[in-house]
Amino acid sequence: MNKFQSTGYQNFIDSHIRLNYFIKISTGAVLNLYNTNARPEELSEVLNQIIINAGERWTPTILQNPHESLKSVINDLAKSGIIGVYSAFDVFFKKVEGELSGHFTSVSSISGEESEDKSHKIVELYTKLDWDQSKITNLLPILRFYESLRHSVAHNMGFPSGKIIEIYESDEFKEAINQWKTKFPNRQISPPPIVSSTIIDLTPHHPILYSETCLRIASDINAKLLTLFGLNHYIKRTIKKHLLNTQILSTPHCQNLSRYIAYHLNNDYKIQLEKYDVVYSIYTDNESDIKKLKEYKQKYNRLKNVN
Numbered sequence: 001m002n003k004f005q006s007t008g009y010q011n012f013i014d015s016h017i018r019l020n021y022f023i024k025i026s027t028g029a030v031l032n033l034y035n036t037n038a039r040p041e042e043l044s045e046v047l048n049q050i051i052i053n054a055g056e057r058w059t060p061t062i063l064q065n066p067h068e069s070l071k072s073v074i075n076d077l078a079k080s081g082i083i084g085v086y087s088a089f090d091v092f093f094k095k096v097e098g099e100l101s102g103h104f105t106s107v108s109s110i111s112g113e114e115s116e117d118k119s120h121k122i123v124e125l126y127t128k129l130d131w132d133q134s135k136i137t138n139l140l141p142i143l144r145f146y147e148s149l150r151h152s153v154a155h156n157m158g159f160p161s162g163k164i165i166e167i168y169e170s171d172e173f174k175e176a177i178n179q180w181k182t183k184f185p186n187r188q189i190s191p192p193p194i195v196s197s198t199i200i201d202l203t204p205h206h207p208i209l210y211s212e213t214c215l216r217i218a219s220d221i222n223a224k225l226l227t228l229f230g231l232n233h234y235i236k237r238t239i240k241k242h243l244l245n246t247q248i249l250s251t252p253h254c255q256n257l258s259r260y261i262a263y264h265l266n267n268d269y270k271i272q273l274e275k276y277d278v279v280y281s282i283y284t285d286n287e288s289d290i291k292k293l294k295e296y297k298q299k300y301n302r303l304k305n306v307n
Contacts, residue, residue: 003270004234008095009222010270015088016211019081026077027204034070043067074204079153081207086150089214093121096221103129122217129228135220139213141167141176142192146210149193149200160200168195231271232282238265239279243296249303257300 005013033050037043043066051061063069122140126133148164167173173192180189190209194201226234242250242264243257254260258276265271265279273279283293 003272004222004226005270006095006099006222006225007268008092008099009218011095012088012092012215012218015084016215019084019088019211020208022084023077023081023204023208027074030070030073030077034067037066040066043070075202078202078204078207079158081204082146082150082153082202082210085207085211085214086147086154088211089218092214092218096125096225099225100125100129125221129224131224136217138176138179139217141170141173142180142209142213143217145173145192146206146213149210152200158200160195160197164200165195165197168192231278234269234271235261235265235279235282238268239296241268243300243303247303249300253304257297260300 033043033046037046044063047066047069048060048062051058122136122143123133125131126136145164145167148161148167152158152161152164177189177192182189190203190205192209193203193206238261242261249260250264252263254263258279261279262273262276265273280293283289283296
């Protein structure tokens with residue numbers, strides 16, 4: 001069960017992978033154009049032909065300073081990546097809020113758009129559920145930084161706000177960068193963007209670093225969800241989705257109900273059961289549960305024969 005992935009977490013992982021492809025392929029393509037066309041007039045003609053060949057209703061475009069234009073494109077790719085990561089993590093967080101709605105009313109009355117620092121919602125979530133914060137403590141300053149950077153990009157045309165400068169110059173942020181644990185031994189985290197009173201100097205690896213920060217926090221939340229709800233919660237959700245709320249069985253159709261639920265438990269949540277009959281254990285406590293399980297088996301067999 002250590003591979004458990006909630007639906008929201010799976011969606012964020014997918015977003016993280018797509019961001020990596022988008023940034024790396026796009027940046028590589030732009031830099032290839034930049035490096036293989038040394039003369040400005042040559043590069044301008046190549047770019048003009050690319051624009052025409054795109055198949056859109058675009059007229060010929062001759063760039064006067066094509067190399068500088070490509071530098072701007074790389075910077076804009078990083079900016080769009082930052083905005084994309086913010087949105088993806090916000091969707092993940094709202095998905096977690098929805099799953100936890102039965103435990104308390106609302107994690108926070110302040111939406112991401114209303115607050116320049118949304119990370120307090122993460123802290124509030126952990127505090128309300130009495131979750132250990134040790135695995136995310138050093139990630140939060142980096143999260144705050146990139147969220148503030150996102151607000152500068154989205155609402156201030158990329159110019160630094162007083163908030164991001166404050167975070168950037170703080171000892172807390174510098175310490176978090178120094179303590180970042182890389183995936184590979186003897187490697188250091190790439191430097192953060194250079195921030196001054198007038199510019200934020202972004203490079204393509206920054207949105208990936210931002211997404212990785214969010215992914216590590218999401219991973220910790222994901223693990224805690226399984227601990228909080230327990231296996232039985234996800235077994236019941238799987239039974240409800242793939243048996244009780246449908247008149248057509250999901251594929252594949254398995255030999256019996258326990259194998260069917262175990263398959264979709266793994267497919268939906270990456271939860272692998274060593275013994276399929278664990279599915280039945282949550283319905284054997286009393287006579288009512290035994291009757292309910294019997295009805296479930298009968299419905300499964302009926303639907304399997306129909307399909």
